[in-house]
Amino acid sequence: MMQIVQEIVAACKLPAMHAQRVAGGDINEAYLLYNSTQRYFLKINDAQLYPGMFAAEADGLNALRSNSHFCVPQVIQTGIVQTTQYLLLEWIERTTPDEHYWENMGKQLAAMHAQPQPTAGWKTNNYIGSIPQSNKETQSWTGFYAEQRLLPLINRLLQAGKFTNREMQYAEAVCLRMSSLFPNEPHALLHGDLWSGNHFPNERGLPALIDPAVYCGHREMDIGMTCLFGGFYQRFYEAYQYHYPLETLWQQRLQLTQLYPLLVHAVLFGGNYVQQSAAILARFGG
Numbered sequence: 549m550m551q552i553v554q555e556i557v558a559a560c561k562l563p564a565m566h567a568q569r570v571a572g573g574d575i576n577e578a579y580l581l582y583n584s585t586q587r588y589f590l591k592i593n594d595a596q597l598y599p600g601m602f603a604a605e606a607d608g609l610n611a612l613r614s615n616s617h618f619c620v621p622q623v624i625q626t627g628i629v630q631t632t633q634y635l636l637l638e639w640i641e642r643t644t645p646d647e648h649y650w651e652n653m654g655k656q657l658a659a660m661h662a663q664p665q666p667t668a669g670w671k672t673n674n675y676i677g678s679i680p681q682s683n684k685e686t687q688s689w690t691g692f693y694a695e696q697r698l699l700p701l702i703n704r705l706l707q708a709g710k711f712t713n714r715e716m717q718y719a720e721a722v723c724l725r726m727s728s729l730f731p732n733e734p735h736a737l738l739h740g741d742l743w744s745g746n747h748f749p750n751e752r753g754l755p756a757l758i759d760p761a762v763y764c765g766h767r768e769m770d771i772g773m774t775c776l777f778g779g780f781y782q783r784f785y786e787a788y789q790y791h792y793p794l795e796t797l798w799q800q801r802l803q804l805t806q807l808y809p810l811l812v813h814a815v816l817f818g819g820n821y822v823q824q825s826a827a828i829l830a831r832f833g834g
Contacts, residue, residue, distance in 0.1 A: 550588025550701035553579060555637055556590065556634045560625045572758070575678050580639065588624060595633035602626045602635035604674035608740070608762035615737050616660040617781030619756040637772040643671075650780065653747065653755045654787025657739075662792050664734035665764040668692040676741055676812055683763045688727035689735060692765060693808070698723065701811040702829075710814065710822045718826075718833030722804075727761065728818040729804060729832065737768040741809075744778035803828045 553567045565581040565588075572578020575598065578591040606623040611618040622638040645742045646652075669685035669692055682696045702719045703710040722729075738745070740761030746832065750756040771794065774780045788794075814821040 555629045577681035589637040589639045592634045595628045608760035617656045619750045641751040642748045645749040650783035651787040654784040661736040661767040668765045672762040682690050689766050694723035697808045718829035719726045721833035733766045739768050742770045742773045768805045
């Protein structure tokens with residue numbers, strides 16, 4: 549694999565680089581590329597298994613950089629060498645958070661969400677984890693969430709025998725009720741996968757965002773994700789609420805916003821994620 553890394557270094561017209569393996573997720577290999585004066589983050593995977601993944605991720609990173617005050621790694625280059633696709637990024641050093649890290653996180657996310665977007669969806673499709681994410685643009689958030697987020701994954705689980713017709717009936721009922729479940733708000737630019745593993749303090753102790761699954765939609769989707777898989781500090785929610793208060797009863801909608809990422813995990817990993825997803829469908833569709 550180091551041979552392909554050196555070929556990518558050459559394709560990016562970089563000087564000679566050392567390569568050190570670093571954490572990069574479940575489906576990627578990741579490297580710190582460095583010499584005496586430069587450092588980059590490189591991740592690679594199989595272009596045939598995940599076509600267009602890194603081009604889409606680069607697009608999402610650029611969108612976050614252009615529409616927020618978060619630290620977001622600069623995209624240096626993306627491409628394919630042989631059958632390996634790669635994404636070369638600015639290296640951002642991880643340090644300890646400053647004393648206002650969570651307040652800054654909440655304020656900056658509120659500011660990004662407060663910029664109204666014309667449609668739900670996105671200009672291109674992309675991925676969440678290893679699952680392709682359809683982003684056909686539409687005026688209706690609830691229609692988008694039903695047709696392009698929930699139903700495709702629910703159908704996959706039904707076909708795999710992990711869901712039954714009962715879950716499908718609940719899902720259809722949820723989709724019919726969707727417009728009455730979400731408050732009507734302008735579409736917002738979303739990170740799309742904002743769990744605790746996709747942010748960290750940069751060299752100044754300020755929030756940096758990585759690994760987006762960008763689209764435009766209801767801002768409570770990002771909020772719901774922050775409450776999964778570890779959660780965020782209370783100071784984050786207080787700051788967000790101060791700068792862009794959520795509509796009433798948002799806590800009661802949390803599970804509805806979390807249904808999509810839980811379905812993603814149910815498809816990928818099965819297990820308890822299937823039961824959690826089924827319970828949410830029963831709650832909102834039963």
